[in-house]
Structure formats: structure tokens, C-alpha cells
Amino acid sequence: MAYDAEDTRRRIFDAAAAEFAEHGLAGARVSRIAAAARANKQAIYLYYGSKEKLFAAILRAKLEEVRVSISLDPDALAESVGQIFDWYQEHPELIRLVLWEALEAGGAPEENERGRREGFREKAHQLVDGGTAGHLPRDARVRAAQDLLFTIMGLIAWNFAVPRMCRLVLDEETDQAALARRRRTVIESVRRLATTPDASEAEPRGQGPGG
Incomplete structure (x- = not known):
């Protein structure tokens, strides 16, 4: 089956949103996000750059979601x-x-x-x-x-x-x-x-x- 980059990004995003909501930025673990997303840690850094940038991207997207909704x-x-x-x-x-x-x-x-x-x-x-x-x-x-x-x-x-x-x-x-x-x-x-x-x-x- 072909690799679906967009689906991987979505899984990472959803898993990270749950992880950050539960543990915060400092307490969140990239390894747990990767496991929950069924992705590897390298993919997380490739798509988002760092744990801090991933947190910022999720918060920005959630705030945009409420603004639109x-x-x-x-x-x-x-x-x-x-x-x-x-x-x-x-x-x-x-x-x-x-x-x-x-x-x-x-x-x-x-x-x-x-x-x-x-x-x-x-x-x-x-x-x-x-x-x-x-x-x-x-x-x-x-x-x-x-x-x-x-x-x-x-x-x-x-x-x-x-x-x-x-x-x-x-x-x-x-x-x-x-x-x-x-x-x-x-x-x-x-x-x-x-x-x-x-x-x-x-x-x-x-x-x-x-x-």
C-alpha cells in the first residue's frame, strides 16, 4: 500500500492533541505521540520540526476551528x-x-x-x-x-x-x-x-x- 503522507500528518496531529491536552508541552513525549499515531518519531520532526512547533500548530488549528465553527x-x-x-x-x-x-x-x-x-x-x-x-x-x-x-x-x-x-x-x-x-x-x-x-x-x- 502506498504511503499516505496526509493521513500520517492527521494521525500525528490527533495523537499529539490528545497527548498535549493530557500532559502539557513539558510532559508530552514524542515517543508516545509516535506510538499512538502509528508513525515514527522522524516523521513528527519532518512534518512539524520540533515538539514546541507541533504544540503551537495544534493550538493554532484548534483556535481556528472554534473561530470558524x-x-x-x-x-x-x-x-x-x-x-x-x-x-x-x-x-x-x-x-x-x-x-x-x-x-x-x-x-x-x-x-x-x-x-x-x-x-x-x-x-x-x-x-x-x-x-x-x-x-x-x-x-x-x-x-x-x-x-x-x-x-x-x-x-x-x-x-x-x-x-x-x-x-x-x-x-x-x-x-x-x-x-x-x-x-x-x-x-x-x-x-x-x-x-x-x-x-x-x-x-x-x-x-x-x-x-
Whole structure:
């Protein structure tokens, strides 16, 4: 049977994603990745260059996958958040990879930081264009949208970063019950956060139209 390079790359990628999610960059072993992928170590270095570059490629691909699969609809933000919550529940490896990156990479810039930053800028501007913080000046609206975006990310991701704590704090018997409850709460929280204050709320207290 002819050698299928693309299939080998896919097997390496899938095996490495599982290995890095479980053990992080430092704890991952190329030998285990090769065994799980039914490939040799030389193929891993040939296709990806190094263990560090393989980790970066996987994280980049996973983040691109979530970007393509789901989006924030400014006109239906709470519903979009529910879809994002479901995506993370179905793909728990992404949260683990991001946490390992934070633990092991520290604050050093990573290779694709510019691209990731641009992606977040695009999402923030989508929120602004959709009316987020419409009572504020343009620059302030962008900053408010960025804060809202990061708050949404935290509201969703923390549930999957510490599932046991989520279950214990909520005093639920199972992770599934805790996550179902948190999904409802996150959606309602985002719905309230995204509500634009009316003109009376935007004015400083004690300063009505008559000043």
C-alpha cells in the first residue's frame, strides 16, 4: 500500500492533541505521540520540526476551528454564547491546551500572537457594529466591547477549566447537572451584560435633562 503522507500528518496531529491536552508541552513525549499515531518519531520532526512547533500548530488549528465553527452574533448574543458553551463542552481539549500554554509559555509572545490579536479585534468590532455600548463614544465602545468579549470568554471557559469546583460550589451531584445549570446562568448573565442602558441610565446621577 502506498504511503499516505496526509493521513500520517492527521494521525500525528490527533495523537499529539490528545497527548498535549493530557500532559502539557513539558510532559508530552514524542515517543508516545509516535506510538499512538502509528508513525515514527522522524516523521513528527519532518512534518512539524520540533515538539514546541507541533504544540503551537495544534493550538493554532484548534483556535481556528472554534473561530470558524462559532461566532458572536451581536443581534443574538445570548444565543451565540449558548452555542459557544456547547462547543467547549464537546471539545474540552481546547481549554486544557490554552491552560497549558498559559502555565508553560508564561508571558512570552508566541509565534501567531499577531494573528490571534487581529481575530479578537475583529470580534470586538463586530460587537461594536452590532450596537454594543452604543451610548458611549466610539473609542470607549471598542474598549467596552473588548471587556465584554473577555468577560464572556471567562464566564464560559472557567466552567471547563475547573469542572470539579463547579460541581462542588453549586452543590450538584454530577458534572452534567452543574454544567447545565451554569449554561443557563451564563446565557442570562451575558443577556444582562449586553443590554445597552437607555438615555436616563447613561446620564450621571443627579443630572437630569434640566441639569
